[in-house]
Amino acid sequence: MKILIVDDEQINRTLLLCMLREAGFTDCIEAESGEAALDIIVQQPPDLVLLDVIMPGLTGFEVAPKIREHVKNRYLPILFITALDDKESLVRCLEVGGNDFATKPFDKHILTAKIKAHEKIWALSARIEEQNKALRFYQQRVAREHAIVEHIFSHAIVNEDEILTYFDHHLAPAETFNGDVFICKPSPSGGLYFLVGDFTGHGLASAIGALPVTRAFQEMTAKGLAVSELALELNNVLLRFLPADMFMAAVIGEIGADGKRLTLWQGGMPEMLLVSENGDVRRLNAKHMALGILESQEFNSDSDTLTMRHGDQLVCYTDGLMEVTNDKKEMLGEEGIRQWCLHSAVVTANGLYQHAKSYNNHHVFDDDVTVVVFKSQPLALHKCAPVELDIPASIDIALTHQHLKLEGVLQRVLQVASQCSGIQLVRSTLFTVISEMFSNALEHGILKMDSSIKHSTEGFAHYYAERELRLAALEHGFININITALPTDNLIKVSVKDSGEGFEYQASPQPSEEATFGRGLALIKSLCHDILFEEGGSKIICLLKTNVTN
Numbered sequence: 001m002k003i004l005i006v007d008d009e010q011i012n013r014t015l016l017l018c019m020l021r022e023a024g025f026t027d028c029i030e031a032e033s034g035e036a037a038l039d040i041i042v043q044q045p046p047d048l049v050l051l052d053v054i055m056p057g058l059t060g061f062e063v064a065p066k067i068r069e070h071v072k073n074r075y076l077p078i079l080f081i082t083a084l085d086d087k088e089s090l091v092r093c094l095e096v097g098g099n100d101f102a103t104k105p106f107d108k109h110i111l112t113a114k115i116k117a118h119e120k121i122w123a124l125s126a127r128i129e130e131q132n133k134a135l136r137f138y139q140q141r142v143a144r145e146h147a148i149v150e151h152i153f154s155h156a157i158v159n160e161d162e163i164l165t166y167f168d169h170h171l172a173p174a175e176t177f178n179g180d181v182f183i184c185k186p187s188p189s190g191g192l193y194f195l196v197g198d199f200t201g202h203g204l205a206s207a208i209g210a211l212p213v214t215r216a217f218q219e220m221t222a223k224g225l226a227v228s229e230l231a232l233e234l235n236n237v238l239l240r241f242l243p244a245d246m247f248m249a250a251v252i253g254e255i256g257a258d259g260k261r262l263t264l265w266q267g268g269m270p271e272m273l274l275v276s277e278n279g280d281v282r283r284l285n286a287k288h289m290a291l292g293i294l295e296s297q298e299f300n301s302d303s304d305t306l307t308m309r310h311g312d313q314l315v316c317y318t319d320g321l322m323e324v325t326n327d328k329k330e331m332l333g334e335e336g337i338r339q340w341c342l343h344s345a346v347v348t349a350n351g352l353y354q355h356a357k358s359y360n361n362h363h364v365f366d367d368d369v370t371v372v373v374f375k376s377q378p379l380a381l382h383k384c385a386p387v388e389l390d391i392p393a394s395i396d397i398a399l400t401h402q403h404l405k406l407e408g409v410l411q412r413v414l415q416v417a418s419q420c421s422g423i424q425l426v427r428s429t430l431f432t433v434i435s436e437m438f439s440n441a442l443e444h445g446i447l448k449m450d451s452s453i454k455h456s457t458e459g460f461a462h463y464y465a466e467r468e469l470r471l472a473a474l475e476h477g478f479i480n481i482n483i484t485a486l487p488t489d490n491l492i493k494v495s496v497k498d499s500g501e502g503f504e505y506q507a508s509p510q511p512s513e514e515a516t517f518g519r520g521l522a523l524i525k526s527l528c529h530d531i532l533f534e535e536g537g538s539k540i541i542c543l544l545k546t547n548v549t550n
Contacts, residue, residue: 436523
């Protein structure tokens with residue numbers, strides 16, 4: 001510890017030097033005046049100052065403030081050494097910047113004890129300053145790293161303005177980085193895809209998963225993959241990149257160019273709402289687990305297709321919105337959000353966010369919040385140019401009753417179908433058509449299921465439980481599928497033949513907009529250029545146009 005002794009009398013400085021050396025303080029500097037002390041402060045900064053009060057020139061009372069002005073925030077203890085013993089003088093020693101005082105004649109033990117006490121404080125202050133320096137450096141480094149990550153995110157997760165205009169959305173991260181993700185991309189056929197995801201937790205650790213998801217989503221939607229394919233591949237991506245305790249709840253959707261046809265995969269997310277223009281609210285519940293949990297052989301990528309009416313609003317939100325609580329610790333919940341949509345004249349993303357915010361007794365959200373609203377309307381998006389003339393091709397798939405019992409058999413059929421030439425612009429539509437034709441052949445042609453059972457939530461559960469029982473007991477039956485590409489005619493022909501007895505397709509009624517069953521055939525008709533029935537309805541042939549450009 002370096003000590004500066006400031007006194008105009010040599011004898012006092014010598015006496016103090018001897019006392020300090022006996023106490024073990026050997027690094028001492030002398031100054032015979034206030035002016036000399038200030039020069040030393042600049043050239044050889046001490047760690048403690050013993051400062052006389054009464055000196056010619058600058059007094060100790062005048063030197064102390066100047067020392068403080070020079071050292072600024074650095075801790076430098078100043079001990080006044082003085083013969084003054086009146087209360088006013090001692091108080092002034094502290095007022096002008098002193099930390100302590102010692103009266104003359106010096107008491108060796110008291111002076112040494114005071115210096116050692118201030119030495120401990122000085123050492124502690126020095127250690128704190130070093131820690132502060134390290135903390136400032138760390139903060140600067142973190143700020144730099146955050147700036148880099150923000151730059152990467154701002155360039156990696158970008159939604160095109162042309163697509164974004166179709167969505168009313170509000171994203172509110174709980175921290176700097178958002179653990180929620182919202183991506184929307186055009187489809188080659190003139191429709192659009194969207195993804196709303198919610199990673200485990202929030203902050204940077206959660207947000208980092210959005211990068212591989214965004215890249216994979218962009219690449220796959222550019223190829224026109226079906227929603228079921230997107231779900232399966234994104235699940236594989238997250239299994240590869242995320243630790244075991246992280247996953248992403250998600251909604252993956254595709255909207256047709258007419259703005260009406262909606263294909264959805266929902267995993268681990270709160271229910272979606274479909275709000276009609278007359279104020280009715282339909283619930284769309286998630287049927288799957290979140291992405292990044294199940295291995296490929298366990299993962300269910302089945303999607304649902306429904307038809308909206310122009311003016312209907314599709315509402316999607318993450319759980320941070322519904323988990324807010326009021327003063328009574330009551331959660332807003334899915335029902336609270338549904339009630340707001342029921343009684344609100346206009347449903348907007350910001351309106352829903354503000355409703356949750358006013359309900360929230362914390363005034364801040366503990367989790368990231370994302371609200372996305374799509375209003376059904378025709379999409380005026382650019383469609384991809386037609387590909388060059390491809391070669392004709394035909395794929396035959398023959399499924400016995402043993403094949404029909406296999407887990408994920410439909411997904412395997414779609415994987416084979418994806419190898420057919422000329423499907424680039426209608427891949428998603430083709431997969432929807434094949435899925436509906438396969439389900440119709442299996443459930444109605446072979447298993448003889450009655451769709452009218454699905455008139456309620458309980459009916460749905462009973463229907464699929466019965467389906468599993470009948471499938472497990474199946475001992476005979478087949479489904480033959482043929483997919484033929486006719487590039488010269490800009491057509492793809494899909495035929496599905498089952499071993500069932502067929503059905504009265506001519507008497508098949510047109511389902512209502514509110515119907516919960518019997519919509520598969522109507523959906524196929526709406527997607528295809530033409531549909532033919534043969535062999536009493538046990539064979540269906542669909543023609544799908546591939547020239548979708550304007």
